[in-house]
Amino acid sequence: MALWKPDPTFYPSPRMAAEGPREKLAYAGVFNPDPSNGKHDAMCVIDTDPQSSSYSQVVGRVEMPGVGDEIHHFGWNACSAALCPYAPHPHVERRYLLAPGLRSSRLHIIDTKPDPRNPKIVKVIEAEEIAARTGYSRPHTIHCGPDAIYVSALGNAQGGGPGGIFLLDHESFDVLGRWEVDRGPQFLGYDFWWHLGYDVAITSEWGTPNMIEAGPDLDLLVQGKYGHHLHLWDLRRRRHLKAWDLGAEHQLVLELRPAHDPTRPYGFVCVVISTKDLSASIWMWHRDKGDWDVRKVIDIPAEPADPALLPPALKAFKAVPPLVTEIALSTDDRYLYAACFGTGELRQYDVSDPFKPKFTGAVRFGGVVTHAPHPKAGALNGGTQMLEISRDGRRIYVTNSLYGAWDKAFYPEGIRGWISLVNVAPNGTMTIDPDFFIPFTGERPHQLRLEGGDSSSDSYCYP
DSSP states (O other): OOOSSOOTTOOSSHHHHHTSOOOOEEEEEEEOSOGGGOOOOEEEEEEOOTTSTTTTSEEEEEEOSSSSOOBOOOEESOOGGGGSTTOSOTTOOSOEEEEEBTTTOOEEEEEOOSOTTSOEEEEEEOHHHHHHHHSEEEEEEEEEOSSSEEEEEEEETTSOSOOEEEEEOTTTOOEEEEOOSBOTTOOOOOOEEEEGGGTEEEEOBOOOHHHHTTOOOHHHHHTTOSOOEEEEEETTTTEEEEEEEOOTTEEEEEEEEEOSSTTOOEEEEEEEEETTTSOEEEEEEEEETTEEEEEEEEEEOOEEOOGGGSOTTTGGGTEEOOOEEEEEEOTTSOEEEEEETTTOEEEEEEOSSTTSOEEEEEEEOBOTTTOBEETTTEEOOSBOOOEEEOTTSSEEEEEOOOOHHHHHHHOTTOOOOEEEEEEEOTTOOEEEEEEEEEEOSSOEEEEEEETTOOTTTOOOSOO
């Protein structure tokens, strides 16, 4: 139902969002890595209020009705983009979480109101409906736009390509259809974001479902078959404008993080691995003299390691690749964080000058070799993976699972799921919160969303 006034969790600008109240709850998608046991994936509710007696605990849970979904990324039905001057839905509310199953292609609509600790599934959109109306499968990323809900998909219904984007209605959640009018050379899909003030969208590349669902394929990697392009689009006209080839050695072009300030036409994307030296990298796209371009701004080298300590996939390389599978940008656009799933590092960069990032610190959780400990839990396995930053930039929530079929290539012992927290001081210093640690038994958490929004959930139309 539409509201008479805008949702109070919508903010015209990122500056105003950072001044909003602290989150008291978080929602975490957790999946069962062995569907043969018949257990269901779930959306868990986490208490993030340090004044609460149940702080750092799971206080609610709703299970998916099917088995084998692999809940991965998810997002809100509406956000601050609804305040854009041309938005046709300014009075929707941030109420529903849309949680796709990356394997099942089912899309779950979860109502977090009236009881935020006791969410309910109110609708399930089946894979067959998505395929019939869009031609796509394996929905991945959810973004609330000013005109609709945008969903990226990794491939077609048969597990091949192309992947792309489709739209849902803000209120009815009807599947409206495929977004692209002219996709040009774009074939592989993964993440997408936009610059609303410049009327452009950016998309990145991983691989088709057939390329990724059995785990990483070394032959595909060596041949440069995984994604190594960025794509620029005309957002309103839904047409492809330009493709940048980052080089076939720069494989797995994943998470996109545009500047939150809509007057700043730039953003960052992580590249998981270089086939030349196992390094990871972060690239920046930017507008220059009326055109758009891309450049590499950060290199993160692999760490030498004793082969006896490495999983079979890495023994011959005698090194641990950082595997930067996630980045996050603080709402004030000052700090960029890189999650290194291989080494366990969480790296911080000052990107006040986005052309010249400065490395400013790191903490570690787990890692293939280091198993860096948590003060409350001892040695950890898995590595730093999904990140969610609070709107004020003072807290970073961290999970440790990438994707079931890929987890076991780097952590063959099996990942023991956990969620942790890093506190960020006003001067940028990071410390691991010794009191916040949530272990999971037989389940693995991937993404979190914070009550009222977070650093990667909203886009803004005002500086």
